[in-house]
Amino acid sequence: MFTNVVILTAGQTVYFGPRTKIISHFASLGYNCRQHQDPAEYFIDLANTDFEGHGDIVQLINGYASSAVAVRILNAIHADATGNHAIKSMLLTTPSPLQQFLVLLHRNLLNNVRNPGIYWVRLVTYTTLSSMVGTMYLSSNPKIVATDIVMLITYVNIYLVFLSIAVLPFFIEQRAVFLRERTNSGLNVGSYVLANFLGAIPGIFLIALSSTLLVGCLAGLNSYGVFLLVVFLSLVAAENLMHLISAVVPEFIIGMALGAAIFGWFILVMGLFVPAHAMPVYWRWSHHLGFLSYSFEALIFNQFGDDSTPAGLAVQAKYIPDTVHIGRDVAVLAGNAVAFELLFGLILYKFHTGRR
Known part of the structure; x- marks a missing residue:
């Protein structure tokens, strides 16, 4: 039922973007979610330093900052701030x-x-x-x-x-x-x-x-x-x-x-x-x-x-x-x-x- 997902750690963004892109994004960083594993639990464990076996936090933060997902979000924010409404709004929409x-x-x-x-x-x-x-x-x-x-x-x-x-x-x-x-x-x-x-x-x-x-x-x-x-x-x-x-x-x-x-x-x-x-x-x-x-x-x-x-x-x-x-x-x-x-x-x- 989610459209977008946000994952934060230590005040930094690990992921913010469409739910459909989250698995491929983390896979590009070397963190593959197994087929029958709960993706939400897996990615939260990666970003939570309270858990053993968490991911490389610096890599996760930098990886997101340079990703195509982050670039798209920043472009959308910039377009909205300048009054350019050609780009689709990033506001969360309720499913019909x-x-x-x-x-x-x-x-x-x-x-x-x-x-x-x-x-x-x-x-x-x-x-x-x-x-x-x-x-x-x-x-x-x-x-x-x-x-x-x-x-x-x-x-x-x-x-x-x-x-x-x-x-x-x-x-x-x-x-x-x-x-x-x-x-x-x-x-x-x-x-x-x-x-x-x-x-x-x-x-x-x-x-x-x-x-x-x-x-x-x-x-x-x-x-x-x-x-x-x-x-x-x-x-x-x-x-x-x-x-x-x-x-x-x-x-x-x-x-x-x-x-x-x-x-x-x-x-x-x-x-x-x-x-x-x-x-x-x-x-x-x-x-x-x-x-x-x-x-x-x-x-x-x-x-x-x-x-x-x-x-x-x-x-x-x-x-x-x-x-x-x-x-x-x-x-x-x-x-x-x-x-x-x-x-x-x-x-x-x-x-x-x-x-x-």
Whole structure:
């Protein structure tokens, strides 16, 4: 995110110029930064006399003073002082929101791949448990009845969503980085939020896909595409809810407790334990508020909507309302995901400014 870099030692300039020229400049003086070494740390160590193995300070100062980079800087200063504006201004410019978004998206994708705690551990956990669930509910087992499939769908839906609280500590760590970058470089909140949202999509989709293939194939569920879409959107909504919680809690312990409480509430009112039509009026609003109600309704309808057997009709009568529509449920899940992310961005913009 830097345009120009300044390195000083003993009150003298070791380097001042474009970030893109710093490696070649020091290489011309005989100091080559290795391929996988942090350039910033390497060059600061060279110029810091407090560290053993620092560079030849006199050579570094003289080398910069006679370099093409220094000559260009001096010419620009002279031109500016004499009112010659033909040379491009050397003032630091803030990257555009699009540039920031692309950099942040690339960084988030790399972080998600390199940090096993964000998605890889969850993927292994989900895959293992989905294999167990699928083999427990094998479609070839004649003893599995319709009510058992309801429990299967419920478990997959609830467990995949509930485990999303595991990523909350990482989101709170990222919030600290966001505060520092917004303070130092005027980070665009919209770019940050959009990069976070899109950067999470591949990992979430991989989790949803592996779970759908294992459970769907082994248990013989209907319409893998609808099942995958509903599970995927449920996970996206849950992940974005964790974004929102990470923006309002001071530490991850409180955030995980709050997230678990919210998910527990949504599970209680989603229509499994007490069907929506039998739910007390004073709790029915929370049934419509929780996004798990819509994923549960869509998954049950996807499995039993066309089942004309007595057991299937009994499930329909108990769990599927007359007004059910998978397209509407999918739209509500997507709307919840977007709403959570917009609230996350609004809170970051208003309350996490980096100012004291």
